[in-house]
Amino acid sequence: MRIELRQIDSDRLITSIEIENLSDVPHPGRWLTTGDRSFLVLQRRHRYRLRQGRYELTAVALQVKSQQQPADAHWWDGRWVIGDPHCRFNARSPLLRCAVLPEGPCERCSHRSPR
Incomplete structure (x- = not known):
């Protein structure tokens, strides 16, 4: 599953990461560390697409603020x-x-x- 990290004030895409399990996606109020950068998750949005008459989850967009824990x-x-x-x-x-x-x-x- 694709996780998009987006800047909270401008919705600019910072980076995308791939995870295997949806339960690994952090909820708002948690910190996420990727490489040497740390982010505070402020909002979580799900992105769906219609495929063969059914909606499927394609990505999770995290609205984040660059902040060290x-x-x-x-x-x-x-x-x-x-x-x-x-x-x-x-x-x-x-x-x-x-x-x-x-x-x-x-x-x-x-x-x-x-x-």
């Missing part, structure tokens, strides 16, 4: 989060660390407190 990214509660997910100000998101100190790190924040 932060060192303080943690797998928490079934998803990636940046920073300390136990802090009450943490956004619990792979895109934003928190409202108080979004650039981080959490260890420098004077407002860090448990939920």
Whole structure:
């Protein structure tokens, strides 16, 4: 199956990769590393074509943002989060660390407190 990596703001094709299993395609909010580049997946779209009266899946287009996975990214509660997910100000998101100190790190924040 063909996977298209597309730039999120312009829909420009970055690269295409081939995978064997559909379950290997990352969902939004996950990082994907190909070669020496790392991407954050923001959207996932399926591409179909009509063949002999039936639709078949031909490709998956991933809308991505070129981004290195932060060192303080943690797998928490079934998803990636940046920073300390136990802090009450943490956004619990792979895109934003928190409202108080979004650039981080959490260890420098004077407002860090448990939920």
